Amino acid sequence: MAPKNRFAEMLPEIAGWRQDFxxxxxxxxxxxxxxxxxxxxxxxxxxxxxxxxIGRTGVVVVIKGKTDTAGRVIGLRADMDALPIIEQTGxxxxxxxxGKMHACGHxxxxxxxxxxxxxxxxxxxxxxxxxxxxxxxxxGGGGGREMCADGMMDRWGIQEVYGMHNMPGIPVGHFAIRxxxxxxxxxxxEIVVTGKGGHAAKPxxxxxxxxxxxxxxxxxxxxxxxxxxxxxxxxxxVCTVATDxxxxxxxxxxVKMKGTVRTMDxxxxxxxxxxxxxxxxxxxxxxxxxxxxxxxxxYPVTVNAVENTGFxxxxxxxxxxxxxxxxxxLMGAEDFSFMLLERPGAYIFLGNGDTAMVHHxxxxxxxxxxxxxxxxxxxxxxxxxxxx
Amino acid sequence: xxAAIEATLPEAVAWRRDFHAHPELSFAEHRTGxxxxxxxxxxxxxxxxxxxxxxGVVAVINGCGPGRRIGLRADMDALPISEASGxxxxxxxxGVMHACGHxxxxxxxxxxAQYLTESxxxxxxxxxxxxxxxxAGGxxxxxxxxxxxxxxxxxxxxxxHNMPGLAVGAYASRPGPIMAAADMFSIExxxxxxxxxxxxxxxxxxxIAGHVxxxxxxxxxxxxxxLKPAVLSVSTVVSDGSGACVVPGRVVLTGTxxxxxxxxxxxLEDRLxxxxxxxxxxxxxxxxxEYLRDAPATVNDAVCAGxxxxxxxxxxxxxxxxxxxxxxxxxxxxxxxRVPGAFMFVGNGDGPLLHHPAYAFNDAxxxxxxxxxxxxxxARG
Numbered sequence: 001m002a003p004k005n006r007f008a009e010m011l012p013e014i015a016g017w018r019q020d021f022x023x024x025x026x027x028x029x030x031x032x033x034x035x036x037x038x039x040x041x042x043x044x045x046x047x048x049x050x051x052x053x054i055g056r057t058g059v060v061v062v063i064k065g066k067t068d069t070a071g072r073v074i075g076l077r078a079d080m081d082a083l084p085i086i087e088q089t090g091x092x093x094x095x096x097x098x099g100k101m102h103a104c105g106h107x108x109x110x111x112x113x114x115x116x117x118x119x120x121x122x123x124x125x126x127x128x129x130x131x132x133x134x135x136x137x138x139x140g141g142g143g144g145r146e147m148c149a150d151g152m153m154d155r156w157g158i159q160e161v162y163g164m165h166n167m168p169g170i171p172v173g174h175f176a177i178r179x180x181x182x183x184x185x186x187x188x189x190e191i192v193v194t195g196k197g198g199h200a201a202k203p204x205x206x207x208x209x210x211x212x213x214x215x216x217x218x219x220x221x222x223x224x225x226x227x228x229x230x231x232x233x234x235x236x237x238v239c240t241v242a243t244d245x246x247x248x249x250x251x252x253x254x255v256k257m258k259g260t261v262r263t264m265d266x267x268x269x270x271x272x273x274x275x276x277x278x279x280x281x282x283x284x285x286x287x288x289x290x291x292x293x294x295x296x297x298x299y300p301v302t303v304n305a306v307e308n309t310g311f312x313x314x315x316x317x318x319x320x321x322x323x324x325x326x327x328x329x330l331m332g333a334e335d336f337s338f339m340l341l342e343r344p345g346a347y348i349f350l351g352n353g354d355t356a357m358v359h360h361x362x363x364x365x366x367x368x369x370x371x372x373x374x375x376x377x378x379x380x381x382x383x384x385x386x387x388x
Numbered sequence: 389x390x391a392a393i394e395a396t397l398p399e400a401v402a403w404r405r406d407f408h409a410h411p412e413l414s415f416a417e418h419r420t421g422x423x424x425x426x427x428x429x430x431x432x433x434x435x436x437x438x439x440x441x442x443x444g445v446v447a448v449i450n451g452c453g454p455g456r457r458i459g460l461r462a463d464m465d466a467l468p469i470s471e472a473s474g475x476x477x478x479x480x481x482x483g484v485m486h487a488c489g490h491x492x493x494x495x496x497x498x499x500x501a502q503y504l505t506e507s508x509x510x511x512x513x514x515x516x517x518x519x520x521x522x523x524a525g526g527x528x529x530x531x532x533x534x535x536x537x538x539x540x541x542x543x544x545x546x547x548x549h550n551m552p553g554l555a556v557g558a559y560a561s562r563p564g565p566i567m568a569a570a571d572m573f574s575i576e577x578x579x580x581x582x583x584x585x586x587x588x589x590x591x592x593x594x595x596i597a598g599h600v601x602x603x604x605x606x607x608x609x610x611x612x613x614x615l616k617p618a619v620l621s622v623s624t625v626v627s628d629g630s631g632a633c634v635v636p637g638r639v640v641l642t643g644t645x646x647x648x649x650x651x652x653x654x655x656l657e658d659r660l661x662x663x664x665x666x667x668x669x670x671x672x673x674x675x676x677x678e679y680l681r682d683a684p685a686t687v688n689d690a691v692c693a694g695x696x697x698x699x700x701x702x703x704x705x706x707x708x709x710x711x712x713x714x715x716x717x718x719x720x721x722x723x724x725x726r727v728p729g730a731f732m733f734v735g736n737g738d739g740p741l742l743h744h745p746a747y748a749f750n751d752a753x754x755x756x757x758x759x760x761x762x763x764x765x766x767a768r769g
Contacts, residue, residue: 218602224609230617231712
């Protein structure tokens with residue numbers, strides 16, 4: 001019950017890559033330096049194929065096992081992008097780029113998968129093909145969707161796909177996973193309420209969009225409180241309200257609201273989208289205004305296939321012995337879900353210890369987790385494609 | 389055992405239909421209780437004690453050797469509903485109906501008693517609980533308050549409920565919470581009455597009630613963890629006003645709160661009180677809240693749920709071991725708070741839901757309920 005010894009030896013090297021990525025964060029699809037470094041390292045390791053430019057700036061790396069008697073192909077995925085956050089960790093290798101920071105540990109994910117790549121290219125102790133997926137733009141750009149749209153799954157014949165995310169609050173070296181919905185679907189909406197602007201001293205000559213907006217916000221609360229089965233999960237949050245006037249004595253002509261919807265079930269997602277539109281339109285109609293809803297489905301729900309969850313947990317147990325196999329799902333979203341829509345697989349959490357939460361300016365990936373994460377990635381390949 | 393119970397089915401069906409034709413409301417189950425006691429004496433139960441909490445009946449059947457004391461519970465009361473089932477043995481009491489199948493539960497437990505007294509092929513002791521007042525609530529609590537569990541300290545306790553939508557012969561249960569805690573609230577909002585044409589001279593409690601009702605939606609929508617089930621429903625709104633032109637002085641809202649966990653229940657009660665008080669204050673009114681924790685959550689002991697499912701699997705291939713919990717409530721929870729045990733759903737087939745005027749207990753499910761109750765004693769006594 002321990003990480004592979006090789007990764008303990010490699011830890012300084014892998015942590016070195018990680019801290020270099022940390023110092024040079026890049027946003028969304030602009031991960032040019034990171035992707036180039038990933039490709040360069042994988043070529044140094046002697047990987048069989050390194051293909052850049054998949055999903056714009058993603059990198060796909062192929063490592064063949066000693067044998068390939070059964071035509072098995074397993075995909076492993078890491079994300080590479082950082083966040084628009086001003087770093088406050090105070091570490092020596094803190095971001096050199098003002099306003100950008102690896103505050104979600106993707107520097108760690110990329111480095112752990114690079115560590116697995118180096119090990120697998122050295123040992124090749126498996127029967128089949130490992131496909132390593134380094135994706136851009138997890139933090140809102142849909143890099144996973146873009147890579148799938150480029151035909152990645154078919155082009156490399158990927159049969160199963162596995163991903164990992166570090167998780168503050170879980171001890172380093174521990175894993176957590178669950179079958180079924182693991183992370184939520186994240187949709188966004190914008191509601192534009194148009195009334196009749198005018199002087200705030202003469203509301204009777206106007207149709208007050210601020211009042212209409214307030215009624216819509218209140219009525220939207222009924223989706224979670226009255227509409228959705230209490231045994232199913234849902235969040236509807238209105239997050240910004242902006243009038244088109246900033247004056248204190250003007251009734252604005254237009255109010256825009258933005259918000260997010262989180263669900264764990266495709267049927268609930270359809271229902272909520274319908275209700276958001278009906279409520280906004282109906283309440284506005286009642287008050288003489290017009291509301292237009294732009295509802296955009298973002299990342300779908302991340303659903304772990306039951307059987308593959310078992311495989312992922314089994315490898316995690318071999319690495320650490322501390323595996324929560326029924327962790328609570330999170331209302332956050334993850335674009336690895338696009339890959340799980342195309343292929344069976346699973347997504348696992350790796351403990352990052354008692355650190356600040358991801359997306360916090362003081363968050364930092366814990367390098368002590370690297371041997372566990374790299375061992376899990378490599379272990380998935382060796383376990384799902386055992387040497388002939 | 390199933391075959392032996394099935395052989396007595398015509399008799400059990402006759403008892404069930406007799407109860408159905410003579411429904412009695414909570415704590416008024418006089419005829420039912422008397423009939424139950426008479427039948428139990430006829431079977432040769434070792435102890436038959438009527439009069440628990442008024443109309444409840446407790447019976448004891450000793451097995452053939454030392455063992456555990458296993459409680460089996462059935463409920464006997466009907467509902468204030470006008471029957472529309474169309475069956476020939478329909479209620480003879482206007483406005484009262486066995487619309488929840490307690491007639492069936494009582495008959496199932498009687499059939500189990502008949503089998504257990506004849507065979508005695510078990511160790512330990514079976515304690516049969518025919519409780520009053522499940523629908524109005526408090527029947528189980530009343531029996532416990534009268535010292536039932538002191539007189540008969542149970543090792544384990546089991547009960548069942550028929551379930552429309554679940555096929556006849558099918559069973560369903562789960563470890564952990566299976567039915568919700570039911571809290572009841574009454575909110576009285578006081579304003580100042582007046583003429584509806586001069587609202588500025590009054591303080592309108594109808595308007596405040598509207599704001600309270602809307603603001604209460606935020607408790608589930610914004611306060612409760614979306615992973616935790618919760619329901620807060622305002623069910624009645626009644627003003628003391630007497631006309632369309634009168635601003636009333638007072639509005640009363642009543643409703644119910646459902647949850648599965650103590651921490652969620654606490655949060656719901658706290659937020660309900662804070663929302664009501666705050667919104668009323670914002671409009672210059674005064675609100676008082678009466679909040680009553682009625683039935684606790686029905687939580688199956690994990691080990692006993694395993695036993696319960698095992699017995700069901702011995703009787704049927706259609707056993708759901710992880711059925712979704714329900715937001716409705718059940719006062720068997722009072723026993724489960726104090727004694728490890730489990731609650732089982734038994735299929736009633738397709739048909740109208742419980743508490744519907746056209747609901748009909750399915751007699752074909754009777755042997756499955758009776759056999760499961762019997763099986764719990766055989767397996768666990």
